[in-house]
Amino acid sequence: MAEMNRFTRDHEWARRDGELVRVGISDYAQDALGDIVFVELPQPGRRVAAGEAVAEVESTKTVSSVMAPVAGEVVEVNAALASQPETINRDPFAAGWLFALRPVRVAELDDLLDETEYRKYVEELSR
Amino acid sequence: MLRTPLFGAHEHLKARLTEFAGWEMPLSYSGVAAEHRAVRESSGVFDLCHMGRLVLEGTGVAPVLERLAPSRIATLRPGRARYTVILNGDGGIVDDVIVTRESDTRYHLCVNAVNRERVVDLLRKTADGGDTRVADLTLETAQIAVQGPDSAELVRPLLAGADFPAYMHTVRGEWEGQEIVVSRTGYTGELGVELFLPAAAAPSLWQRLVEEAVPCGLGARDTLRLEAGYPLYGHELTESVTPVAAGIGWVVDWSRSDLPARARLERDRKAPEQLLCGFSLSAPGVPRDGFPVFLDGRSVGVVTSGNMGISVGHGIGMTWLPAAHTDPGNAIEIEIRGRRIPAVVEQPPFYTRGTVRQSVD
Known part of the structure; x- marks a missing residue:
């Protein structure tokens, strides 16, 4: 079974x-930022x-910080974004991932919004 | 907020909107990068109705303009356009403008939206008593830019048989039976024109143009002009700097005996304290307006405009530097979120393959 995305109110997604x-x-975040032209990723470890x-995502319009949704150690970063940051606009939930954490407590994920709650949250923001 | 005659079209295209100088304007439609690339590679169309459009008429117009601008205006031939600046008494830049001579006694002035009222006021004060009438036609006229290597083909049907204008020239064209002005001017570094026409005729012309050209917002306008090395009023150009120091000293006609603010302009020519410079980041990052600039480890100012250069592929910007340190290749640093990123002084344009002066058969 595919793992479900969880969301923060700052528009990060997190997935086991x-x-x-x-x-x-999230898709909402990439759309709000516009064309992403540069990504600053954390050092593994x-x-x-x-x-x-943990990371910075820069578009032609603005820059936005990406927060760690749960506590942990950065173990992987998406190095392909250095040369193709626009991947985040094109495919935010798969090829456009930013980093992977080894969580201190994976159960922290349960404290985040699920897909339905996040969708509702975004709808309220857009209203 | 003011809205242009094309506002309905922007809503229809689901543009992202932004406030600019009191106007509700499109920031982007399909995305800044796609719009930017369209102008570099094919063609884009911009709503510039927010720009100030003034008409000056009378025998006193050229002398009035020459009291305010350091260029020669009287020698401008009908049909020619000239970029210049309006100066305050101390040689500081009140606005940067394009003057077009329409006939012996009629001139058109395209001014920045943010400075429109100030410039109208200054013109009327300077004209006091002479034969110069100043009319602000901003709200009853429209201005649409068509920019990009393919723009000449797109505009050709509007020329009513006239040749495509040479760089900084204008010709009369026609749209739906009404006369329009086709001006070979722009702010992108590419071949292109700006079209001036009655406001009521603008929506149908816009509709026609977006059938082939990509609609572009103020976001792409800014990334394009930055790559082309054009200064922006309020960022690079302000009332406290002269055109000489701001890298547009070529607007000054030093042979004029009645050059306004000559002492200050001469001082900046012979012994400037600071000069406006372009820079390129030598490492990944995006410099932005207001970020601190360091020279030999000390803070010397801030970035006046900065962004990712979409066509050059690295971070670019402009800043003021002490005059002794402005040679291309000189090392500086830009502070981005607490880290100092190396950069080198570079003489704009950053994008050197622009088609702006290309001749058209």
């Missing part, structure tokens, strides 16, 4: 991937707290 938690930004700014 074996022992890791893969993280990216860095330990981060939930809510800590």
Whole structure:
């Protein structure tokens, strides 16, 4: 069964991937940012707290911080984004992932919004 | 907020909107990068109705303009356009404008939206008592730019048989039986024109143009002009700097005996303290307006305009530097989120393959 995406109110998605938690930004976030032209990714090995700014996503219009949805250690980053940051616009939930964490407590994911709750949250924002 | 005659078209195209100088304007439609590339590679169309359009009539117009601008205006031939600046008494830039001579005694002035009222006011004060009438036609006229290597073909049916204008020239064209002005001017670094026409005729012309050209918003307008090395009023150009220091000293006609603010302009020519410079980041990153700039480890100012250069592929920007340190290749640093990123001074344009001056048969 495919793992479900979880969401933060800052528009990151987080998804279990074996022992890791893969993280990216939502479709709503990439659309709001516009054309993404540069991504600054964390160093693997860095330990981060939930809510800590881990990456920066820059569009032609603005820059936005990407927060760690759960506490953990950065173990992988999506190096392909260095040369093709626009992948995030094209495919935010798959090829446009940003980094993967080894979570301190994977159960922290359950504290995040599920797909339905996030959709409702975004609808309220857009209203 | 003011809306242009094309606002309905922007809503129909589901543009992202933004406030600019009191106007509700399209920021982007399909995305800044796609619009930017369309202008570099094919053609794009821009709603520029927010720009100020003034008509000056009378025998006193050229002398009035020459009291305010450091260029020679009286020698401008009918049908020619000239980029120049309006100066304050101290040689600072009140606005950068395009003057077009329409006839012996009639001139058109395209001014920045943010400065329109100030410029109208200054023109009327300077004209006081002489034969110069200043009319602000901004709200009853429209301005649409068609820019990009394919723009000549797109515009040709509007020329009513006239040749496509040479760089900084204008010709009369026609749209739906009404006369329009086709001006070979722009702000993208590419071949293109700006079309001036009555407001009521604008929506149908826009509709016609977007059938072939990509609609572009202010986002792409800004990334295109930055790559082309054009300064922007309020960012690079302000009342406290002269055109000489701001890299557009070529607008000054030094042979004029009645050159306004000559002392200040001469000072900036002979011994400038600071000069406006372009820079390219040597490492990945995006410099943005207001980011601190360092030279030899000390803070020397801020980025006046910065972004990712979409066609050049790296971060670019402009800043003021002490005059002794402005040689191309000089190392500086831009502070981005607390980290100093290396950059080098570069003489704009950053994008050097622009078609702006290309001749058209």
